[in-house]
Amino acid sequence: MGSHEAKPQAFYGAVIHSLSTPGHDLEILPSALLMVNAEGVITSFHKDVKSEDVDRLVDTTSTSLYRLSPSQFLIPGFIDTHNHAPQWAQRGLGQGQHILDWLSAITFPNEGRFRDPAHAQRIYSSAIDGFLRQGITTASYYGSIHPEATNSLADLCLAKGQRAFVGKCNMTRNSPDYYRDASIEQSLQDTESCIAHIRKIDPEGQLLKHVLTPRFAISCDAECLAGLGQIAARNPDLPIQTHFNEAEQEITATKELFPQFDSEADLYAHYGLLTRRSILAHCCYMTPYEFDKLKELQCGVAHCPISNMTVGGGFMAAPIREFLNRGIKVGLGTDSGGGFSSSMLDAMRQAMIASHAKEVESKGKDKGLKIAEAFYLATLGGAEVCCLEKKVGNFEVGKEFDALVVDWERDGVMTMVDEDEDGLGTVFEKFVMTGDDRNIVRVFVKGRVVREVRM
Amino acid sequence: MGSHEAKPQAFYGAVIHSLSTPGHDLEILPSALLMVNAEGVITSFHKDVKSEDVDRLVDTTSTSLYRLSPSQFLIPGFIDTHNHAPQWAQRGLGQGQHILDWLSAITFPNEGRFRDPAHAQRIYSSAIDGFLRQGITTASYYGSIHPEATNSLADLCLAKGQRAFVGKCNMTRNSPDYYRDASIEQSLQDTESCIAHIRKIDPEGQLLKHVLTPRFAISCDAECLAGLGQIAARNPDLPIQTHFNEAEQEITATKELFPQFDSEADLYAHYGLLTRRSILAHCCYMTPYEFDKLKELQCGVAHCPISNMTVGGGFMAAPIREFLNRGIKVGLGTDSGGGFSSSMLDAMRQAMIASHAKEVESKGKDKGLKIAEAFYLATLGGAEVCCLEKKVGNFEVGKEFDALVVDWERDGVMTMVDEDEDGLGTVFEKFVMTGDDRNIVRVFVKGRVVREVRM
Structure with a gap:
């Protein structure tokens, strides 16, 4: 190139x-x-x-x-605020499965293979080429749990010139033995080593940042979340990303694991993970309390209409108009491969379709998105979510x-x-x-x- | 080729x-x-x-x-059961507009230009190439109101080798002067001449059939609908197509024009236009009575999820699972250009998305479409809707x-x-x-x- x-x-x-x-x-x-x-x-x-x-x-x-x-x-350039790099080659599989079933049947076996650095190198190289081809100049990537593979993803983004947030996924429980961090300590230590790697290869952070990436509360013990919150506090330059109120099945499971919290907003805030640097994927189910909390804490929303309407438990349109009305930062994510497409144009079209559903559901109150708004979400809105609005968008x-x-x-x-x-x-x-x-x-x-x- | x-x-x-x-x-x-x-x-x-x-x-x-x-x-090959050939070059325009507004602002001015045979030739040639490129081996086309242009569409399908139903649109009222048949008599006479043209160029009907095409009841006087019903009765080989229960705005306007009928099913049946050769586009709003009527009369449904979820008054998912459960024939239509895409793969994906919405709406009763079902709709289901299931699919x-x-x-x-x-x-x-x-x-x-x- x-x-x-x-x-x-x-x-x-x-x-x-x-x-x-x-x-x-x-x-x-x-x-x-x-x-x-x-x-x-x-x-x-x-x-x-x-x-x-x-x-x-x-x-x-x-x-x-x-x-x-x-x-x-x-x-x-398009800004993809939510993207699972290891899922590149599984796009399109598992349509219609509920989120936790889809993770077990399709995703964990696939992501587990990234323990092999050669496999990671091959798929990540193809993935970044694929996303650049779609005009994605900035991506916020979830990696796998493996530090070597995650470092390789960062190396490849730098070599290919893509602006990226790259995150080692933290997963300390509720996944198969073959795809779980060895311990909470190891999980946090691997995160620190990935942070150090990116600071070494791009010292000024011209293109790259590590993004703290607890997959979601279901896969993280409380001490793991707390540890990541501490890392976030010590490193005010690092973005944070997780899945947030994505699907009923996921919300129910989270409540069972953390009965002490009334909402996911309280949960992640308690562990220091909700800040203006937080990128919260999905946010399909929102209470008035949680809207207020996200606004107050200046969190950003990665709206992923493609996956919301296919995998993850059927059809759910996130309250996109309400995010905009309330001045909550919001951008678009392909959520490739939960989303079947790696195209931000597809994400824009599906955002419009999802917003039309919301307009009907709200009996006309929450108006559907116009093309100009979908385009803003895919560019400047995404920049705001990533706190990059002074740099790009x-x-x-x-x-x-x-x-x-x-x-x-x-x-x-x-x-x-x-x-x-x-x-x-x-x-x-x-x-x-x-x-x-x-x-x-x-x-x-x-x-x-x-x-x-x-x- | x-x-x-x-x-x-x-x-x-x-x-x-x-x-x-x-x-x-x-x-x-x-x-x-x-x-x-x-x-x-x-x-x-x-x-x-x-x-x-x-x-x-x-x-x-x-x-x-x-x-x-x-x-x-x-x-x-894919079978596109609902396609407006003159709208080829307007795909993507007018997103979010209500159906009648979209017709006035975007579509009628565009279709009116097909009075110029050279324009028709140029756009239709590009359109057929475009649809063949998408693997659409059979299309049921709405033409414009112009017989010359419609004959040219038929000629081009034959020359390029696409299997097609080609219909001159009947429109005798409620459209601008520049885009309305000169009279009811002229409208029917032009239809007869288009029928004769296709019988001349493809005497055995190897690839082509004329399809009787009252655009919808809003644009047809009662005598026009009756005349087309009589042509249908005299020509039992000809398919029939119209728009059916597409959008609230359209249903309301139809009721005002035909207060004597309780439903669009009764209306079109009265004029002899509901037979096993009928291809009814959309069918978004269906009463139990109308389900029964379509089943009894063996009508086929052209499900057009892309346009249903974008233009036409917001978001509406047709009851696809119920059509399948009741054994009503159903296929897919791109509805290009109300639908923004000319791809049957996009139509399949959006059919799945629309069915997921229906699953949520029915609280899990009407299950979303599986990939195999979406594929059946795009191929064999479409053949059944077109009464071509003994030939293709x-x-x-x-x-x-x-x-x-x-x-x-x-x-x-x-x-x-x-x-x-x-x-x-x-x-x-x-x-x-x-x-x-x-x-x-x-x-x-x-x-x-x-x-x-x-x-």
């Missing part, structure tokens, strides 16, 4: 992104000029530039100028250039009525609803090309 | 299809041999043949032998060979854990949940190659 650009770069053409202002409206710019320095930081953003003025604005002796074709536009000056070049003409995936009639807004709407990875022809992270389709 | 094979053909390798026996279980055959004569009819089906015996069973001097690679398997001897060669290795769309570990059933499940058109490398209709991917 392309090496780091030594030169500053300039991009001229159509640009679409979500605004940071309340409401997160789309900004649709047919003729914008974005300048990016050699470190991959956006240095200027001219929003309406005539083609003939570009050469005056860009010094092409020092800067690489990339003129988008009329069939192309630039959008921010849209094209504000000072942010790093994580971007996708979309080309609607590629491979006949999308169809226009008339090339010169469909405006940029229409083309964008068609991309979100009917495009796929074939339309994502170039992927940048921090200014570097990390995936490119042969033209 | 490839010319008609003059020779008989034989196919050896993995074959998967639905059985015609009750329950429609999948038959998964790793080493089958299918023989197809020069007319495209399946003449024999050996279900377990050793590789070394193939040469003995197939006389390769007279027969073209096609050995599938280890990464390939053969399935029946699976690989029984005597049926015509409409088939897809699926290759899981293509383009890295699907991922296996270990090539030699994932059994054929697992590979099939992954194809249904994670594959796309790139995995459909060859498409046959009646033994003829109608689409082929460069290897």
Whole structure:
């Protein structure tokens, strides 16, 4: 994959992104000029530039100028806030099974194989390539329980240039012998060693962070959760992720294990795991108390509509409109492989479908998501959930250039009525609803090309 | 696209299809041999043949032998029971709009353009190519109101080799002047001329049939519906299609126009439009009376989960399990472009998702669809809805060979854990949940190659 650009770069053409202002409206710019320095930081953003003025604005002796074709536009890279890297090759299996059954029958046997470093290397390499192909420039990954495999996932993200949170899964109970941490001490020690590994390979945290990853309370003894809470307190730079109120079967099992807590919010908060750095996957079942708690503690929600509507106990649409109304941070997750798709476009479409179900359920009160909102969730919303909103998520000056070049003409995936009639807004709407990875022809992270389709 | 094979053909390798026996279980055959004569009819089906015996069973001097690679398997072609050909280039637009609003704002202006034969030719040619690429070997198409354009759609299906029902839309009221039949007489006369056209170009009806297509009662005067009912009675070979109980907004408007009928079932039955040849799109809202009526009259249901969950008034899951339980014929429709996708794989996935919603709504009574059931709906179920079950839908001897060669290795769309570990059933499940058109490398209709991917 392309090496780091030594030169500053300039991009001229159509640009679409979500605004940071309340409401997160789309900004649709047919003729914008974005300048990016050699470190991959956006240095200027001219929003309406005539083609003939570009050469005056860009010094092409020092800067690489990339003129988008009329069939192309630039959008921010997608941010996948919930992704199980070891499940890459099991996508699509176990549809309709309840969550705990699906874990036992399909997932634990599959994840257990990551004890073999060569297997981990092979699957993770394929997985990262697959996610970059889908335009996922930032992913928050659950690894397996194995520190070697998890370190290898981090190494591969760095080598391939993907921005990522990488977490060793903590699992000290309620899973088979072949897929459980040897002890609570070992579990925490392995976490510390994975933290140290990432600090070694990416000392400034340019692309990588370790993410504390108690799988969920069912698989963690209380002392394990407490230990992770202490690590979180000692390391205020580290994000935290877990599954939260995902499915009835899971909530019931959690209550049986932790009868002293009235809710999962109280449980995880007690162990110091609910902070503004927390990424809570699913949040399908929410009480008013828990909404308030998440808001107060500034936790982020990783909404995973694909898996919510297939595995995990049938069909459940998370209260996405209410998260937005309450100002709770929310982004999208593919939840690949519980989610059958690794595409953030699919996640956006399913988020809209799930929100329509919620609109019907609430008798019209909780309005379905618009395309602009689904896109915000997949980009800037995800950045907020990951506390990366000052770094990525849209094209504000000072942010790093994580971007996708979309080309609607590629491979006949999308169809226009008339090339010169469909405006940029229409083309964008068609991309979100009917495009796929074939339309994502170039992927940048921090200014570097990390995936490119042969033209 | 490839010319008609003059020779008989034989196919050896993995074959998967639905059985015609009750329950429609999948038959998964790793080493089958299918023989197809020069007319495209399946003449024999050996279900377990050793590789070394193939040469003995197939006389390769007279027969073209096609050995599938280890990464390939053969399935029946997909049958799209509900598809609006003129909406091809508007897919994805108008998400979340209510049905009648979406018709006025997006669809009528778009369909009105098919008055221009050159425009129709261009979009229809692209549409048929697009649907063949998705493995749709049979489609039941709504055309626009224009007879020239509709005849051109039929011509193109025949030329490209797609099996199709092609219908001129009857619309005599409640649409703008620019998109309404000139009169009831003209509407019926145009229908007769379209019927005559297809009988001229495909006299034996090898691939094509005209389908009587009153868009829905809202757009048809009573005399128009009555006239179409009379044409249906005089032409017992012609299928009939309309929209049925799709959305609350549509049902309310229909009741206002036809207060004399208690239900859409009574309405359409009164005009002679409910027969075993009827393909009723959507059927989202069904009373016990209407279930009984559809069963009694042997009507077929075109279940269109993608559009039901996006356009048309929010989110509505049709009672798919109840149709199956009651033995009402049911197949899948992409409903492209109300449905944002032209992929029957997407339709299968969304049918499963919609059925999960129905399972929750019925408190577990109406179980969600299994993958095998979704696949049956997309193939043999669709054939039953179109009264084509003696011709296509699976690989029984005597049926015509409409088939897809699926290759899981293509383009890295699907991922296996270990090539030699994932059994054929697992590979099939992954194809249904994670594959796309790139995995459909060859498409046959009646033994003829109608689409082929460069290897």
